[in-house]
Amino acid sequence: MVAPTLLGGLLAAALVPFTHAAAGGRPDIKAAPFHPGRAFPASAPRTKTCAVKAGTNGSDDSAAILQAFHSCNNGGTVVLDKTYTICNPLDLTFLNAVDVALTGTVNFCDDIDHWLPRTFKYTFQISSSMWKFGGKDVNIYGNGVGTLNGNGQKWWDRFASNATLERPILFVTDDSLAHSLIYSHPPLMNSHPPHLESQERPLKKASKQWFNLIANSTDVLISDINIKVGSTSSNPAKNTDGWDTYRSDGIVIQNSVINNGDDCVSFKPNSTNIVVQNLVCNGSHGISVGSLGQYIGTFDVVENLYVYNTSMSNASDGARIKVWPGMDTPFQPNLSGGGGSGYVKNVTYDTFHNDNNDNAITIDQCYGQKNQTICNQYPVSFSRQSNMTISDIYFRNFDGTVSSKNDPRVGSLVCSSPSSMALITSQKCVNINASKINVKAPSGKNPQWLCVNLDTGDQELEISS
Numbered sequence: 001m002v003a004p005t006l007l008g009g010l011l012a013a014a015l016v017p018f019t020h021a022a023a024g025g026r027p028d029i030k031a032a033p034f035h036p037g038r039a040f041p042a043s044a045p046r047t048k049t050c051a052v053k054a055g056t057n058g059s060d061d062s063a064a065i066l067q068a069f070h071s072c073n074n075g076g077t078v079v080l081d082k083t084y085t086i087c088n089p090l091d092l093t094f095l096n097a098v099d100v101a102l103t104g105t106v107n108f109c110d111d112i113d114h115w116l117p118r119t120f121k122y123t124f125q126i127s128s129s130m131w132k133f134g135g136k137d138v139n140i141y142g143n144g145v146g147t148l149n150g151n152g153q154k155w156w157d158r159f160a161s162n163a164t165l166e167r168p169i170l171f172v173t174d175d176s177l178a179h180s181l182i183y184s185h186p187p188l189m190n191s192h193p194p195h196l197e198s199q200e201r202p203l204k205k206a207s208k209q210w211f212n213l214i215a216n217s218t219d220v221l222i223s224d225i226n227i228k229v230g231s232t233s234s235n236p237a238k239n240t241d242g243w244d245t246y247r248s249d250g251i252v253i254q255n256s257v258i259n260n261g262d263d264c265v266s267f268k269p270n271s272t273n274i275v276v277q278n279l280v281c282n283g284s285h286g287i288s289v290g291s292l293g294q295y296i297g298t299f300d301v302v303e304n305l306y307v308y309n310t311s312m313s314n315a316s317d318g319a320r321i322k323v324w325p326g327m328d329t330p331f332q333p334n335l336s337g338g339g340g341s342g343y344v345k346n347v348t349y350d351t352f353h354n355d356n357n358d359n360a361i362t363i364d365q366c367y368g369q370k371n372q373t374i375c376n377q378y379p380v381s382f383s384r385q386s387n388m389t390i391s392d393i394y395f396r397n398f399d400g401t402v403s404s405k406n407d408p409r410v411g412s413l414v415c416s417s418p419s420s421m422a423l424i425t426s427q428k429c430v431n432i433n434a435s436k437i438n439v440k441a442p443s444g445k446n447p448q449w450l451c452v453n454l455d456t457g458d459q460e461l462e463i464s465s
Contacts, residue, residue, distance in 0.1 A: 026099055026139055029223045031252040034306055036273045038250075040221050043137050046077045046099050054082035060109070062088040073098050080104050080146075086130065087111070089118050093175050095135030102146040110151040112158060112165075119168050124246060124268070125294075127213065132172040134217070153232060155208040160235035167239070170207035176217035210241040211260070217248045225256040237261050242284070245271040254278050263288045263320075264312070269300035269342070277308040286317035286357070289347060291367050293324040293340035293388035300342030300388070307349045314403075315357040319349040319395060322367040323388045325416065344390045354400030359409075360439040361395055365416040365429060365453075390415070391430040401440045408445035415453035429453060 031040065050072035055061050061084040068078045069092055077099040087109040108130055109115070119128035133140070150170040159165045211227050214220055222243070229237045242258040245251055246268040257280045258264050264281035266288045267274065276287060287307055292300040312318045324338040354360045365388070402410045415429030432454055441447050 027141055029221060031221055031254065031275065032277075034275045034277055034308055036250045036252060036275055040219055041137070043099075043139055044075075044097065046072075046075055046097075048072055048076040049079060050076055051079040051081065052084065054084050054104075058085045058107075060085060060087035062086045062090050066090055066092075069095065069098065077101055080106065083107070085109060087114070089120060089129075090131035091120070093132055093134030095133065095138045097137045098135075098139075100138070100140040102140055102142045102148075104145075105147040105149060107149045108151050108170075110154045112154060115168065116166065119166070120172070122213075122215070126166060127169055127209070128166050129169045129172040129213070132174045134173060134175040136176070138176070150207040150211075152208040152229070152237060156231055156237050157233055157235045159238060167209035169210045169213045171211065172213045172215065173217050173220060174213075174215045176220060207237075207240055209239045210244050210262075212241075212243045213246060214243065214248050214251055215246045217251075219250045220248065220252070222251075222253045223255050225258075227256070227258045227260055229260050241266050242281070244268050245274060247271075249273050251275075252277075256280075258282070258284065260284055264315070265307075266290070267302050267305060268292075269294075269298070269302070271302050271305070273304045275306050275308070276310075277306075279309075280311045280313075281315065282313045284312070284315045286312065286315050286320035286362065287349070288317070288320040288322060289344055290320075290322035291324055292322070292342060292344065293326075293338065296328075296339040298340045298342075300340055301345075302347070303343070303345045305347045307347075307352075309351045310349070311353045311355070312357055313355040316359070317362040318352055318354050318357045318360045318398070320359075320362040320364070321347070321390060321393070322362075322364045323390065323416075325366040326388070340388065342388055344388075344393070346392045348394040348396065349398075350394070350396045352395075352398045354398065354402055354439055356401070356403045358403050358405045359411050360398055360400070360402055360437075361411040361413065361434070363390065363393075363413040363415065363429070363432070365390060365414065389428050389430065390432070393432045395434040396436055398434075398437045398439050401442055404442045407443045408441040408448045409450055410439045410441055410447040412450040413452070413454055414450065 026043065050068040052061065052064050052068045055064070065080070065084065065086070072078050073094070073096055075097050079101045081101065081104045083105045085107050115130065119130055120132055121128050148170060155165070155167045159167060207229060227242050229240045231237045239262050240260040241263045242260055242265055243253055244263070244266045247270040249272045251274045253265060254275070254277045259282045261283055262285050264279065264284040264287050265276050267290070269292055281287070287310060289302050289305070292302060307319070321344060323344070324340060326339055328338050413432065439447060
């Protein structure tokens with residue numbers, strides 16, 4: 001499979017290194033080596049500059065930041081080169097032809113009770129945000145020093161005793177159309193990724209929940225980002241996804257380092273024509289399709305994904321596909337679902353290095369439900385049929401050694417309904433392909449794979465030790 005072809009497109013997002021461009025200029029970032037099938041549009045030169053003056057003693061800078069975006073919209077550059085504090089929500093989805101030079105630090109007030117009634121709300125998985133970016137022809141970049149600091153510690157500590165606490169996402173791209181929004185280059189990373197040229201990249205840290213949500217957007221390019229999270233108390237940082245895509249098309253995420261505690265990248269419902277390449281992920285739950293099929297009456301599509309050149313370490317999973325069963329399943333206090341429909345189609349994971357991951361490859365077509373009998377029953381029930389199908393999946397060129405957790409098992413591919421069941425009206429897991437898989441168990445025993453209800457189409461799973 002070559003890089004997928006896009007269906008259409010409009011915005012691009014990327015935080016990009018100043019060091020790759022002429023001093024003071026917008027960096028020139030390309031999607032490479034793969035792209036979604038068309039070039040991202042070029043932006044015209046900007047003709048005015050709005051430098052935001054920071055308040056003193058951590059006072060709220062949100063009004064000054066908003067004014068700068070209004071003043072420099074339609075052809076200007078907003079400069080955020082100081083230390084700023086945001087204590088009130090910022091809706092920046094009106095942007096057109098604007099650059100953002102984020103070379104300072106943006107902090108968010110950590111007053112939980114102040115924020116809870118003020119955040120922007122999203123119905124999907126009860127999520128919210130403190131600020132959101134959107135519009136047309138937007139470029140956001142730094143020079144290796146720009147930082148977004150979510151100040152998540154108080155939120156993680158309260159979440160430990162209140163599992164339904166609504167924690168905001170650090171950065172949301174919402175309703176972005178036509179052109180490129182480029183995040184880039186904050187700095188600092190202790191581990192130098194072997195296949196990336198530079199260790200210097202922009203920093204996002206201490207998000208309260210997901211770090212990034214790309215929603216309702218098209219043509220978004222993200223490059224050279226450093227994400228890191230770590231709790232200073234006994235309460236872990238939960239649900240700290242690196243990127244989540246939702247109802248978006250034509251996205252590229254590349255050349256970044258992610259140290260977190262949940263999905264490195266997660267393709268949520270209606271994510272299409274996406275390239276993820278050259279990522280170093282540590283401590284995550286993998287690069288994941290899903291979860292999908294969570295809501296009854298909705299139709300979820302994830303199609304045409306190409307994940308290339310990934311280094312995944314100390315994760316629960318490497319390459320992962322997760323789909324809810326055909327019945328309501330209470331999984332966590334703030335996460336339940338099942339019974340939705342849709343499909344996953346044409347997904348490729350190519351060149352994937354595993355280091356101490358529990359599973360190199362995971363397909364879970366009954367996410368949140370551990371009873372395989374129930375999983376077999378509900379996806380094919382005439383009364384509550386789930387049409388959540390998985391097809392045309394390709395795993396290629398996997399290597400490395402998994403953790404000792406499941407030794408000698410190195411992966412799990414479990415589909416929901418056996419092909420021999422008489423009630424089946426359509427196959428649920430079709431044409432699953434694995435080739436050049438050379439993943440080892442730490443004990444040195446022959447690697448074992450758990451494969452249940454798997455249809456490999458016309459091909460055999462080629463798994464070597």
